[in-house]
Amino acid sequence: MSALSELSAMSSKGGRKLSPEERKQRARENNRDGKAGYIFLLPWLVGLVAITAGPMALSLYFAFTDYNLLQPAEFNGIANFTRMIEDTRLHQSLKVTFTYVLVSTPIQLAVALAVAMLLDKGMRGLSFYRSVFYLPSLLGSSVAIAVLWRQIFGTQGLFNQVLGMLGLPDDTGWISSPDTALGAIILLHIWTFGSPMIIFLAGLRQIPTMYYEAAQVDGATKRHQFVHITIPLLSPIIFFNLVLQVIGAFQSFTQAFIVSNGTGGPSDSTLFYSLYLYQQGFRQFSMGYASAMAWLLLLIIAAFTALNFLIAKYWVFYDD
Amino acid sequence: MTDLTVSTTPDQAPDRTDEVRHARNKTTTSIVKHVLMIAASLFMIYPLLWMLVSSLRPTEVIFRTPGLLLTDFYIANYIDGWTALSQPFHRFLVNSAIITFACIFGNIVSCALAAYAFARLKFRGRNIFFAIMLITLMLPWHVTVVPQYILFSQVDLVNTFWPLILPKLLATDAFFVFLMVQFIRGIPRDMDEAAKIDGCGQFRIFFSIIVPLLTPAMATTAIFTFIQTWNEFFGPLIYLTKSTNWTVSVALRQFLDSESASNWGAMFAMSIVSLLPVFLVFLFGQRFLVKGIATTGIK
Numbered sequence: 137m138s139a140l141s142e143l144s145a146m147s148s149k150g151g152r153k154l155s156p157e158e159r160k161q162r163a164r165e166n167n168r169d170g171k172a173g174y175i176f177l178l179p180w181l182v183g184l185v186a187i188t189a190g191p192m193a194l195s196l197y198f199a200f201t202d203y204n205l206l207q208p209a210e211f212n213g214i215a216n217f218t219r220m221i222e223d224t225r226l227h228q229s230l231k232v233t234f235t236y237v238l239v240s241t242p243i244q245l246a247v248a249l250a251v252a253m254l255l256d257k258g259m260r261g262l263s264f265y266r267s268v269f270y271l272p273s274l275l276g277s278s279v280a281i282a283v284l285w286r287q288i289f290g291t292q293g294l295f296n297q298v299l300g301m302l303g304l305p306d307d308t309g310w311i312s313s314p315d316t317a318l319g320a321i322i323l324l325h326i327w328t329f330g331s332p333m334i335i336f337l338a339g340l341r342q343i344p345t346m347y348y349e350a351a352q353v354d355g356a357t358k359r360h361q362f363v364h365i366t367i368p369l370l371s372p373i374i375f376f377n378l379v380l381q382v383i384g385a386f387q388s389f390t391q392a393f394i395v396s397n398g399t400g401g402p403s404d405s406t407l408f409y410s411l412y413l414y415q416q417g418f419r420q421f422s423m424g425y426a427s428a429m430a431w432l433l434l435l436i437i438a439a440f441t442a443l444n445f446l447i448a449k450y451w452v453f454y455d456d
Numbered sequence: 457m458t459d460l461t462v463s464t465t466p467d468q469a470p471d472r473t474d475e476v477r478h479a480r481n482k483t484t485t486s487i488v489k490h491v492l493m494i495a496a497s498l499f500m501i502y503p504l505l506w507m508l509v510s511s512l513r514p515t516e517v518i519f520r521t522p523g524l525l526l527t528d529f530y531i532a533n534y535i536d537g538w539t540a541l542s543q544p545f546h547r548f549l550v551n552s553a554i555i556t557f558a559c560i561f562g563n564i565v566s567c568a569l570a571a572y573a574f575a576r577l578k579f580r581g582r583n584i585f586f587a588i589m590l591i592t593l594m595l596p597w598h599v600t601v602v603p604q605y606i607l608f609s610q611v612d613l614v615n616t617f618w619p620l621i622l623p624k625l626l627a628t629d630a631f632f633v634f635l636m637v638q639f640i641r642g643i644p645r646d647m648d649e650a651a652k653i654d655g656c657g658q659f660r661i662f663f664s665i666i667v668p669l670l671t672p673a674m675a676t677t678a679i680f681t682f683i684q685t686w687n688e689f690f691g692p693l694i695y696l697t698k699s700t701n702w703t704v705s706v707a708l709r710q711f712l713d714s715e716s717a718s719n720w721g722a723m724f725a726m727s728i729v730s731l732l733p734v735f736l737v738f739l740f741g742q743r744f745l746v747k748g749i750a751t752t753g754i755k
Contacts, residue, residue, distance in 0.1 A: 172658035173579030180570035183626025194603035280727035297522035338750035430598035
C-alpha cells in the first residue's frame with residue numbers, strides 16, 4: 137500500500153469498538169514486545185520530539201512574537217498575521233507559487249503518464265529510454281542545473297541561439313523579463329517528469345492485460361480502453377502522484393533562488409513563497425514573521441491535500 | 457543505459473502475403489515510434505550534453521554555439537573554475553562527501569531500526585506513532601526550519617556539519633522509514649517465528665535475520681540519500697556560511713556573486729564536476745532507484 141492509502145485506511149477503521157476480551161488480548165500482545173519496540177523506535181522518537189514536534193511547537197509560538205535572534209522573542213499577538221494582510225510582496229509570492237503549482241503539476245503529470253503509456257508496450261530499448269527520461273528528475277533539483285537554466289534562457293542563451301538559427305526573433309531575455317521568468321522555471325519542473333513516470337510505469341504493469349483483451353473483443357476503441365480501463369485502474373497511482381507533487385511543488389526553493397540569484401526578480405516575478413520566507417527569516421532575521429509564514433504555508437498545503445482527498449472520493453477507484 | 461538497440465523487427469519473410477503486409481505495417485509503426493522516442497530522448501538530454509560540451513569551450517564560444525560538435529578541448533575552464541573561489545574546489549567536494557556519507561549512514565541505521573519496530577513489534581501507541589510518521593512525510597520543512605536554526609545557533613553548531621547530519625541520525629526522513637516498513641512486511645514471518653521459538657531475542661532476530669534480507673531496501677535508501685544530500689541547497693545555505701565549510705551546492709551558488717560570474721565556461725565546468733557523482737550513482741544504482749520509487753507509490 138502506498139503511504140496515502142494506508143493513512144486513509146487507518147483513519148477509517150480507527151473507530152471500531154473492541155469487546156473486553158479483544159481488548160485484553162490486544163493488551164497482552166502489545167506488552168509482548170513492548171520494551172524492545174521502544175528501544176528500536178528510540179532514535180525516531182528522539183527525532184520526533186527534538187527535530188520535528190518540538191521545533192513545530194516553538195515555531196507556532198514564534199509566529200505570535202517579534203523575534204530577530206538578537207533580542208529575546210517578544211509576544212506581539214496577531215501582529216504578524218495582520219501584517220500579512222497588508223504585505224503586497226507576500227501576496228505576490230502566493231500568486232507566483234499558486235501559478236507554479238497549478239500550471240506545472242498537471243502538465244508534468246500528464247507528460248509523465250503519456251510517456252509511461254508509450255513506453256509500457258514492451259518496446260525494445262525500453263530501459264534506455266526510461267533512463268534518459270528519468271535522469272533529469274535526479275539532477276533537476278541541483279544548483280548546477282539551475283545555473284544551466286540561467287544560461288539557456290538568458291538573452292544570449294542556448295534557447296535564443298536555437299531561435300536565431302530558425303530565423304525567429306532571438307533577443308528576448310526570458311529570465312530577465314517578468315513575463316517569462318516564471319515560465320522558464322515551470323519548464324524546468326516539467327523537464328523532471330521522470331520520477332512520476334517511473335511510478336506510472338510500475339502501475340501500468342499491474343493492470344491485467346486480459347481487461348484490454350476483453351475490451352478488444354467487445355470492440356472498444358483505444359480511447360475507450362484508456363478512459364474505461366487505464367484511468368480507473370491507475371487512479372490510485374495518479375492520486376498518489378498528484379498529492380505528493382502538489383506538496384513538493386509548494387515547497388520549491390532552489391531553482392527560483394538560483395535563477396533570480398536570491399532576489400525573486402525580475403520585479404518579484406519568481407518570488408516563490410519559500411524564497412520570500414528565506415528572505416524574511418534569514419536575510420532580515422524576522423524570525424517571528426517567517427514562522428507565521430511557515431504556518432500559513434502548512435495550512436495551505438493541508439487544505440490542498442484535504443481537498444485532494446475529498447475530490448478523490450469521486451474519481452479514485454480502489455479495486456478491493 | 458545498456459541496450460541502445462534500435463529495433464529492427466525481424467524480417468523473416470513469411471510466405472503468406474497477408475502476413476507480410478501485417479509484419480511490414482508493424483515494422484513501420486515500430487520505426488516511427490522509435491524515431492519519435494529517440495527525438496524525445498535527444499530533446500530531454502540535449503541541455504545536459506550541451507552543458508558538458510560547453511564546459512570545454514571558451515565562454516565567448518558558448519554564447520554563439522548551440523551545436524554539440526567540439527573542435528578542441530578548452531581545459532582552462534576546469535583549471536580556472538577549480539581555483540575561482542576563495543577555496544579550491546576539492547575542498548567543497550570533500551565537505552559534500554563527508555556530509556553525504558554521514559547522512560547515508562544515519563538514514564540506513566536509524567530508519568531500519570524504526571521500520572523494524574513499526575513492521576514487526578507490538579507495543580502501546582504503535583499505530584498512533586505510525587500515523588504520525590506518515591503525516592510527517594507530508595510536512596513542509598518550513599514549519600521546523602526557523603526554530604531548528606535558532607536551537608542549533610544557541611548550542612553553537614552553526615558552521616558545523618551537525619545541523620545537516622543530526623536529523624538523519626534520528627530517522628526524520630519518514631520516506632525511508634516507510635520504504636523499509638514496506639520491505640520488512642514483505643519478508644515472510646516464518647523465519648523470525650522460528651528464531652523466536654529457538655530463543656532468539658528481538659535484537660538477534662533483527663541483526664541476523666532482518667538486516668541481511670533488508671539490504672536491497674538499504675541500498676535504495678543509500679542511493680536516494682546520496683542524491684538528495686549531494687543536491688541539497690537550503691540547509692547548507694543557511695548553516696554553512698564560512699567558505700571552508702561550503703558544500704558543492706553553496707560553492708556553485710557563490711559563482712553567481714563572485715567576479716567569475718561572467719565566466720560561464722568555468723561555471724559550467726564546475727557544474728559538470730558537481731553533477732558527475734550523481735550521474736555515476738544513477739548509472740550504477742538505477743535498478744534500486746526504479747524499484748524504490750515504484751514500491752512506495754504502488755499500493
